[in-house]
Amino acid sequence: MKITELSGVKEIARRADVSIATVDRVLHNRLGVAQKTKEKILNIIKEMDYKPNILAKRLASKRVYKFGILIPNDHNKAGYWKAPITGIESAYSEFGEFGVELSYYLFDKEDRKNFVEMYDVIFEQPVDGIILAPIFLKESMDFAIKCLENRVQYVFIETNIPAARALSYIGADLYQSGRVVGNICQYLLEEKDNVLVINIAKNVDSAEHLEKRYEGFKDFMLETFKKINITNISLESDNAEILNYELDKLLKKRDVRLIFVTNGRVHLVAEYIRKHKLKNVKLVGTIIPFRILNT
Amino acid sequence: MKITELSGVKEIARRADVSIATVDRVLHNRLGVAQKTKEKILNIIKEMDYKPNILAKRLASKRVYKFGILIPNDHNKAGYWKAPITGIESAYSEFGEFGVELSYYLFDKEDRKNFVEMYDVIFEQPVDGIILAPIFLKESMDFAIKCLENRVQYVFIETNIPAARALSYIGADLYQSGRVVGNICQYLLEEKDNVLVINIAKNVDSAEHLEKRYEGFKDFMLETFKKINITNISLESDNAEILNYELDKLLKKRDVRLIFVTNGRVHLVAEYIRKHKLKNVKLVGTIIPFRILNT
DNA sequence: CTGAAAGCGCTTACAG
DNA sequence: CTGAAAGCGCTTACAG
Numbered sequence: 001m002k003i004t005e006l007s008g009v010k011e012i013a014r015r016a017d018v019s020i021a022t023v024d025r026v027l028h029n030r031l032g033v034a035q036k037t038k039e040k041i042l043n044i045i046k047e048m049d050y051k052p053n054i055l056a057k058r059l060a061s062k063r064v065y066k067f068g069i070l071i072p073n074d075h076n077k078a079g080y081w082k083a084p085i086t087g088i089e090s091a092y093s094e095f096g097e098f099g100v101e102l103s104y105y106l107f108d109k110e111d112r113k114n115f116v117e118m119y120d121v122i123f124e125q126p127v128d129g130i131i132l133a134p135i136f137l138k139e140s141m142d143f144a145i146k147c148l149e150n151r152v153q154y155v156f157i158e159t160n161i162p163a164a165r166a167l168s169y170i171g172a173d174l175y176q177s178g179r180v181v182g183n184i185c186q187y188l189l190e191e192k193d194n195v196l197v198i199n200i201a202k203n204v205d206s207a208e209h210l211e212k213r214y215e216g217f218k219d220f221m222l223e224t225f226k227k228i229n230i231t232n233i234s235l236e237s238d239n240a241e242i243l244n245y246e247l248d249k250l251l252k253k254r255d256v257r258l259i260f261v262t263n264g265r266v267h268l269v270a271e272y273i274r275k276h277k278l279k280n281v282k283l284v285g286t287i288i289p290f291r292i293l294n295t
Numbered sequence: 296m297k298i299t300e301l302s303g304v305k306e307i308a309r310r311a312d313v314s315i316a317t318v319d320r321v322l323h324n325r326l327g328v329a330q331k332t333k334e335k336i337l338n339i340i341k342e343m344d345y346k347p348n349i350l351a352k353r354l355a356s357k358r359v360y361k362f363g364i365l366i367p368n369d370h371n372k373a374g375y376w377k378a379p380i381t382g383i384e385s386a387y388s389e390f391g392e393f394g395v396e397l398s399y400y401l402f403d404k405e406d407r408k409n410f411v412e413m414y415d416v417i418f419e420q421p422v423d424g425i426i427l428a429p430i431f432l433k434e435s436m437d438f439a440i441k442c443l444e445n446r447v448q449y450v451f452i453e454t455n456i457p458a459a460r461a462l463s464y465i466g467a468d469l470y471q472s473g474r475v476v477g478n479i480c481q482y483l484l485e486e487k488d489n490v491l492v493i494n495i496a497k498n499v500d501s502a503e504h505l506e507k508r509y510e511g512f513k514d515f516m517l518e519t520f521k522k523i524n525i526t527n528i529s530l531e532s533d534n535a536e537i538l539n540y541e542l543d544k545l546l547k548k549r550d551v552r553l554i555f556v557t558n559g560r561v562h563l564v565a566e567y568i569r570k571h572k573l574k575n576v577k578l579v580g581t582i583i584p585f586r587i588l589n590t
Numbered sequence: 591c592t593g594a595a596a597g598c599g600c601t602t603a604c605a606g
Numbered sequence: 607c608t609g610a611a612a613g614c615g616c617t618t619a620c621a622g
Contacts, residue, residue, distance in 0.1 A: 019609040055354045056599035059614045314593040351615035
């Protein structure tokens, strides 16, 4: 770079022989620039590999970015969402002064209609970005489309729906989590053992999510034991009767050595095992709560 | 806040009836300000709970911050330090344009003299902050003192020395790691079992570090089993003869159910077990490599 | 010991 | 369709 070279918009303006206001218009794709001028400027931008200085941008702009946060209220799972909220607030206290505003929209985890109501409310006000827990599959897909229509970026938290192509996903890697479970359980098993993997998901939607954990577990197992026998079932309710019925059937058929429940509902199976006084079956569950890191 | 209130240095200057240059002098504790003026300004700053705008600061200042990175070269442990370097480079590509410069100082992990040579070199040039792996205890303490003398901030990576009061520590929480091992191993043990925990640290220094992992393991175990019997030994070399000698002694005395080696040198004990064809002892080790997150 | 002024790289009315 | 100018909240010579 020559020492005489101005940087940023000024240099672009100099090269294009226009004012920086015009450069700014092109940079933000605003109307009111002659096609020819626009092209010239665009070429120079490309030529220079121009990267705007975000510090200067933020300093000069009065614009406030508004974020909506769409997560379950904590009425059922006491305190589960405390940690992410703490994290959001901590980030806010760091960046809030640079033009960020937060709005919370808490919905009832058991009520998909309420989820839809809440996300409709979000769009009543201008919003730039959204963090959401997409625990209802179909409704969340609809929501994603609405975000795209409104040019609003969205990020998933806790549950992921890869197909909905969020900007990013904050939460556990369920596939890896399943592999870890497999890794630990390998010491409890032998070749040709029977293993039962149970997904218990109250709404159909998160079943797909839990499936990932099963995949990880299964892949690890099959890499370790060629002839292990893994049966996977998904229950769409946490009703004890149904669970008992299924377990009766499955455990009668074969000698199951290990049961892996892919989420925290493992206690339901624990009760079954206790009631039937089963001695030879090992039980494993998975719970990965959010954690507040000490800083 | 009144709408007429200016913000930042301007407002301070207005209230103190001085120029912003003088405010700046006080803010940076520079010489050449009358004691009275200084006090007045200091009071106003406190009153306003003034927080400088770091965006404006960085934009206005031409100052470049220089960071030194003092970590082992990878000649022995192939690739172990690739991940943190990737992380550093990724952060650099994000922030480098805002005035950050990096210098690497790689030392020989087996040679504490080399570590000292390298850190002497660091101070030959101006430096603002240092990331280091303090794997040599005494030398790292000396280094910390040198940093304090030079008013240079330092951050530890991989190994922590709490007493050296670094700005922060990047790495595994060894105490929690030990608890996790305990948590998993509880299913392999019963009340009154004998457990052996072995720290194998080539240099005395990291022994203290490994101790933390033992603490976590022990605490979890004692919370779970009241009468479990845990023996802990620390070896200062990875010499197989010495290890074998110690293991002979320890395993003769009592019926050991589980051996936990607090780092990756677990393979040394594995060899012993294989050679002696021990069947009833379980072996557990811990390796937590750095990982590159996919983004 | 203190202040006026230019500048960092952008954005934002406003004027033409 | 385009430009001159002020401003964001700081820092940095320079002058006195």
